[in-house]
């Protein structure tokens with residue numbers, strides 16, 4: 001068996017082309033969606049992701065503002081920027097790029113963002129609504145994963161989904177979204193004994209731990225759908241996921257590549273949330 005590639009890059013491009021049309025229609029009604037991105041410090045990867053978000057906004061016709069703050073920024077300074085953006089009528093979405101420097105509490109920052117502008121879906125109100133299945137902004141990477149599964153016609157209902165990783169950004173929420181789609185969900189993490197015994201039971205395996213090529217073909221049930229959220233560098237400095245792609249390709253039925261899988265969907269769902277937020281303006 002050779003796994004079918006779940007091409008996030010392609011799906012992201014087609015979704016973003018649709019969004020461009022939606023945004024053009026909105027503009028003719030006098031509404032231009034606006035996204036504010038706050039980047040604190042000089043983390044290289046964060047700079048790349050933020051640039052990519054801005055480029056995608058520009059292509060789609062979404063107004064975007066970047067606030068670049070120094071690594072020494074205090075929590076109070078950052079909060080004051082957020083309070084200002086909460087009041088700005090041209091801004092529909094506020095995103096603070098994570099991770100933040102250690103002097104700043106991520107929780108305090110996330111909670112300062114108005115839930116109406118929480119296009120990252122990280123605010124406790126957004127998370128609570130996601131858990132109860134109410135309409136809300138869904139976190140971008142987990143939502144992107146669900147969209148990838150849908151586009152590949154993967155049945156979720158009744159399947160055993162195993163999530164490796166329990167971060168607030170990916171692991172926890174993707175498990176909840178899979179549960180909302182009626183999967184039976186098992187979470188694994190660094191203290192799970194005999195990880196492989198559990199990953200081998202998965203019909204849908206989502207891996208988001210940040211360990212290069214952790215998952216090998218022996219860890220995967222033949223025919224499983226494997227979603228790789230990892231973003232690591234291999235021994236040659238090449239970008240790679242948490243799944244050993246070349247190994248797992250021969251056992252999985254569907255597999256996401258890194259790059260070009262889940263990553264591009266993250267930005268796409270961010271644009272979708274920003275447009276949604278602009279529609280809620282009036």
Ligand SMILES: Nc1nc2c(c(=O)[nH]1)N[C@@H](CN(C=O)c1ccc(C(=O)N[C@@H](CCC(=O)O)C(=O)O)cc1)CN2
Nearest residue numbers: 049095096097098099120140259260261262263264266
């Ligand atoms: N406030 C947030 N911070 C962070 C989030 C987030 O959703 N909100 N997620 C990640 C980083 N991230 C977006 O911010 C992100 C990561 C990766 C990609 C992506 O497209 N990756 C490409 C490869 C890029 C490369 O070549 O380096 C891919 O997988 O094809 C997009 C967004 C942490 N912080």
Ligand SMILES: [Mg+2]
Nearest residue numbers: 165166167209
């Ligand atoms: Mg984790």
